[in-house]
Amino acid sequence: MALSRALILVVLIASIFSTTMVSAKDFVVGDESGWTTWFDYQxxxxxxxxxxxxxxxxKYVAGKDNVVRVNGSDFQSCSIPRTSIVLSSGHDTIVLTTTGRRWYISGVANHCKIGQKLVITVLPQQNSWFPSPSPSPSSVPAPEALPPSDSPWTASVPRRSMLPKKLFNLFHKN
Incomplete structure (x- = not known):
């Protein structure tokens, strides 16, 4: 009896995790071109x-460029506030932790003014219980429909699912 209960639990957990795994994507900004001038990031x-x-x-040559997250008005004017964090390693990875708009510019010379700037809209994670295809760009909400986000851009610890604990409790009721 205990063996069959354990087998059912293993099969149930395996099937749930196989359908609930949401794979995050890593986007290399500019693909092969990287973070550079004279590239259309939009x-x-x-x-x-x-x-x-x-x-x-x-990705860019360290010491020759950088990445600065700014707000929408600083993005438009290519301005860098004094309190901005400037990334300059040449291989900077940013985890998108909240929904909303994100603006990134180069803070070197006139790079921003000649187009080295990127604006994106971050959407919520897909519903992992009912996977659906990614929306086409035409079905993505207009940027104005999402609230602006000036949240910090440091990675936060991802939330862990309570599902395994609930399943354990379901099969081990006393």
Missing amino acids: SWASNKVFRVGDTLTF
Whole structure:
């Protein structure tokens, strides 16, 4: 009896985890071109869907460029506030932890003014219980429909599911 209960539990957990795994994507900004001048980052981002849990990787020559997260008005004017965190490793990875708009620019010379800037909209994770195909870019909400986000861009610890504990308790009631 205990063996069959354990077998059922293993099969149930395996089937749940196989359908609930949400795979995050790593986007290399600019693909092979990387983070550079004279590249159309808006066209690059236009056919991509960014979700909470995904990462952006900015690749460039360290010491020759950088990445700065700014707000919408600083993005438009290519301004860098004094309190901005400037990334400059040449291989910067940013975890998208919240929904909303994100603006990134190069803080070197006139790079931003000649197009080295990226704006994206981060959507919630997909519902893992009922997987659905990624929305087409035309079905993604207009950027104005999402609240602006000026949250910190440091990675937070992902929330863990309570499902395994609930399943354990379900099969081990006293």
